Amino acid sequence: MREYEMEVLEKYELEVNSTRRIRGAFYCDTKEGTMLLKETKISERRVPLLYLILNRLEKQGYLVDTPVFSKEGNLVQNSRDGTRYLMKKWYPGEECNLKREEDIFRAARKLGELHLGFQWYEPDLQEKEIFQKFQKEEVQEIPQNTQQSVCEEKKIDWTKLSPLLSKNPLEEMKRRNREMKKVRSFIRKRVAKNEFESYYLKHYEEIAWQAEKVTEQIERSGCQNLYERSIRERKMLHGDYNYHNVMILPENEVITNFERMRIGIQVDDLYYLLRKVMEKYHWKQKTGQNILEAYESVRQLKLDEREYLCLRLAYPEKFWKTASAYSRSNKAWLPEKSVEKLQTAVEQTKEKEVFLREVFE
Incomplete structure (x- = not known):
């Protein structure tokens, strides 16, 4: 792992035992469980939505790669060279093997299970409180004379956190x-x-x-x-x-x-x-x-x-x-x-x- 990636890793409250490079990411064995540090292109606006939905699925019992907050309460971290990273929960399993048909059938069954209750609904009060940290960080970038009005607007306009619609x-x-x-x-x-x-x-x-x-x-x-x-x-x-x-x-x-x-x-x-x-x-x-x-x-x-x-x-x-x-x-x-x-x-x-x-x- 390069110095830049090590600096990013240090921004998380994780006790890392070892790391190794895998396809496009770093596999991290930590005291808190297996994690994956991965380069990302996801936008700042969309990453809270990703966390919200995956956190919901996790509470329902699904095993998913939910993003992890850093010490400062961020989900996306920038390295000194400008690369953006996402730390995600990970699992010591194997990718679905196309040569094993039973793996494919298990993937299909899991998809059916996911679709049964996979539906968007507005965040509740507890979920909204989680995202105050994102709103505060965004407001800091807004000129002083407009901070208050924009902040108030963001607090009530949760429709902006809604997922994209598929094309017709x-x-x-x-x-x-x-x-x-x-x-x-x-x-x-x-x-x-x-x-x-x-x-x-x-x-x-x-x-x-x-x-x-x-x-x-x-x-x-x-x-x-x-x-x-x-x-x-x-x-x-x-x-x-x-x-x-x-x-x-x-x-x-x-x-x-x-x-x-x-x-x-x-x-x-x-x-x-x-x-x-x-x-x-x-x-x-x-x-x-x-x-x-x-x-x-x-x-x-x-x-x-x-x-x-x-x-x-x-x-x-x-x-x-x-x-x-x-x-x-x-x-x-x-x-x-x-x-x-x-x-x-x-x-x-x-x-x-x-x-x-x-x-x-």
């Missing part, structure tokens, strides 16, 4: 369709086309047709009502639920990295987990069916949720995502991995169609 799925699909079309138009104008661009043009029409078809089905379905109901009922989702963010312990599971949590359609979490796993398993029907059954053993999907899940899976997400990455890249040089991802997206289209037909119809 229909509008998102339409935006992605336009983006893929824009990429095609750009490539067509290029005289010398590389392997990626030639392959993209070759398969664009069939993929774009599929994307438009799914978008039309979303528009005709009850998915818009599902979205509006989820927003109205303040349903929460993890926002990045995949096998990297689930740890497997002998008797329990740990859910980590809630930084992208938001209010929206909870099935988006299940969609993301299922898609990421199925891409690795080449849309193996039995595995996918077992993931769904594991989730529904805890929380039964409603008809509109099941329809929405099927349509989200049917949309050519990987093709769009690869095209989106291309549009932001240096066109003079593309990594070979980009071509492979595009080819995989096209090659798995038929496998996915069979999977959806067998599992959802």
